[in-house]
Amino acid sequence: MRMAYTHTNQAHGFHFGSAVMRLFGEAKKAYARQAAYSRTYRELSEMSDHELDDIGLTRGMIHDIAFQASRSDVNQG
Numbered sequence: 001m002r003m004a005y006t007h008t009n010q011a012h013g014f015h016f017g018s019a020v021m022r023l024f025g026e027a028k029k030a031y032a033r034q035a036a037y038s039r040t041y042r043e044l045s046e047m048s049d050h051e052l053d054d055i056g057l058t059r060g061m062i063h064d065i066a067f068q069a070s071r072s073d074v075n076q077g
Contacts, residue, residue: 037070 044052044062052059 033070037066040069041066 041062044057044065049059057065
């Protein structure tokens with residue numbers, strides 16, 4: 001009686017394709033964070049001191065607010 005068998009080759013460990021996809025995913029996130037930071041920083045910088053005061057901000061807070069916005073924009077979408 002003859003028996004048939006199958007053998008599958010599965011690579012274990014490093015997968016180049018998935019590493020490249022992760023790299024592109026991280027690059028996409030970094031680009032989105034930078035774009036959100038730039039957009040927020042630009043919009044707040046264009047406001048007058050009076051307008052900033054109306055929303056409870058000072059000009060010195062713009063960098064921190066833009067940084068926080070860039071992190072929350074990327075995490076939400």
